[in-house]
Amino acid sequence: MSRVRARGTALGALAALALAAAGAAPGAPGPGGREPLGWYDRHAEGWFWYKDPPPEEERKEEAEERPAAPAPQAAPPAPLAAEQLSADPREALRRLREQLEIAQARAVMEPTPENVRAYMAINLAVQRRAERFANVWQRVLWEHPELDPRTEQPVAQAAIHAWRDWVAGKVRERLRAAAARWGIWYFYDSTCPYCRRMAPVLRRFADEHGFHVLAIALDGVPVPEFPDARPDTRGWKERLGVTTVPALFLVDPRERKVVSLGAGYMAPSELAERIYTALEGHPPGAPAATGAGPAIREASL
Template sequence: MIKMTLFLILLFSDSHAKTFYQDHARGWHWYEKLPIPEEPKPQEKDRKKPLTPGEKMKAYREELENRLAQAWINPTSQNVSRYQEMQQDMMNRSQTFSQTWMKNVFSNAGLDHTLIAPVNQKAVHVYLDQQKEEKQQVIQSLSQSHGLFFFYASNCSYCHQFAPIVKFFADQYGWEVLAISLDGGPIDLFPNAVPDNGLASQWNVTALPSLFAVNPEKEDVIQVAQGMTSIDEMENRIMVLTRGNK
């Protein structure tokens, strides 16, 4: 029994001694620290995507509104200061944006709107003269495809006051005018006026005087005036309403 015990002790000692000498670089293996397991890396889907510029701007506005609301509901010095600080930051950003905008305009003629619509006083006069000349040419050319239908009543004082304006416009631009009387009575300057045959109701004439620009070929009917108006207003309305309908 003693021999067996000694044999086991020697066997055990020899086994560990051999392990130590064969792998002496590691030392006693039962004394080694166990490796710390690495934390699992977050899954790709768990990672937050960076905010887009639009999302950042939205978040900025929301934070500014929240600070304002907090300062208004509970106007402590701290709450008001937090809002003032962010508002100042917003103003600084706006100023930087504005300065960069102007630098781009000054360095790129294609972005300078003042070259199209100048603000210099002398340049403005030249620009307005050019605009007026172009407008007159366009309205003159429209006389080839359009005519004016002038609705009036002989007992309408506004109609009699408006008739010379219509006549002057027609003579200046070469437009033909068909005067239509709703009560069958005459009007100065338009001796060839005709009585209404139901056209006023069809075109929903509800106020006098009324003036329409008509393109018979395309059957385009555009109301130019309802009530008295000036020649300038007539010109502008015809330019806008007939654009693309020539």
């Protein structure tokens, strides 16, 4: 009988503890009014103590973490109006460029929708002004073709081939006429590898265009292309300032005039262009106004 009573007493105590634990709110103070510590005081919450903070704490934390709103930006200046551009075009262009640069820098460094939109507006205004300028430029070229450089040096592929053929014909005519008055002096050294390459090229070039070539061997040794080469017994090297071989000069013996064509190996096309440029003062096919004038000087030959 005593055993049954003891068991009932124990079950009653356990039931009382269970009811007390079930009626306690999670996180409520433990026995004696102290804060609940450990699992034995907070066993009703289970093993995992993940709880959402109260709404007041959430709002407080969000307010602390939210970044401060940026200070209001001053409105960007509007693009210059037409009446502002007519007073001083240089100052107006400078101000327009400055507005564009400031708006671009602000949009890149602080890319807010307002800054980007302001830059796009100014950039669009500048683009439209540039398009109007380009359209007027094109119409002026149509009405005044003498101002269009493409009439002298075309850019269309078919026209380029025709232009090159025309220029080559003019060069051949000029060289043929020059060969009747001018000759070529050729300074070389038989041991120079570039001279050995240049000699056959110059021989064929002279035969094609009718030039007489006076070959001057600085070492006194003739070469197969110029078996009648002369040694430099009159000091022409010093008088003409020859420092590098092969060296070529265009010479008019009657008028005692000379034109330096340069030194080093030259292809036939390059040699023809140099002779034409030296006599005409501008490259083949280029306007005469772009040249520096004929490079002819007198010399004591």
